[in-house]
Amino acid sequence: METSIVGVGVSVSDRFRTVAEEKSVRIENLAPRAQRLDVKVTHRAYHNGSREEETVELTVTGKGPVVRAEATDGDKFTALDLAVDKLAEQLRRAKDKRVDARNHPRGAKLDKESGGLAGIDVQPASVEALRAVATGEIPVALNPQEDEDYTPVVIRQKSFDAEWMTVEEAVDRMELVGHDFFLFIDVRTDHPAVVYRRKGWDYGVIALETTASPVAEIAS
DSSP, X not given: OEEEEEEESSOOOHHHHHHHHHHHHHHHHHOTTEEEEEEEEEEEEXXXXXXXXXEEEEEEEESSSOEEEEEEESSHXXXXXXXXXXXXXXHHHHHHHHHHHHHSOOOOEEOTTTOOEESSSEEEOOHHHHHHHHHTOSOOBSSGGGOXXXXXXXXXXXXXXXXXXXXXXXXXXXXXXXXXXXXEEEXXXXXXXXXXXXXXXXXXXXXXXXXXXXXXXXXX
């Protein structure tokens, strides 16, 4: 597996390169199909001089989905250890799910009358959760510095290319990138949907219907 190490705002010492390459062996053992490991170290110094941080980002590419993990600490070696641990845990979880899928083949079946899903460890979001999203019960602020009623919930926008996949594939991708949710286009319906982590191996899915107003659907 090829390893690339770069620094942003900080020089990368030979010692750090040696340690990173040694730890890459652990990643390669967990992901034998990986072809490349990118390590990026970013140094951040706050304007008041109160503290400095080192963020280490790890990206594994190869045959299959991209896997990422990152960690921040005052010491870049500690941040590297934390990032490697996170990445290893994500790879282990993905491997466990593949083994479980082989032993217990999955096949989602939608009950049109009840709206429930069978044959998959994903449960639809509750009506209460959908109502809270649709009615905006959770306040957000696009520019909290100019808002007198400040709220710590800030919207940060990101754009990605749309990907069509099944719910099962979306759950696997979510596990690999280490996020608590994953946005995708459901191949069965051609509608946007989000899978999200609940507890343990339990997941939820929220899907959008374009044939009617979401608020009207919930109110009815």
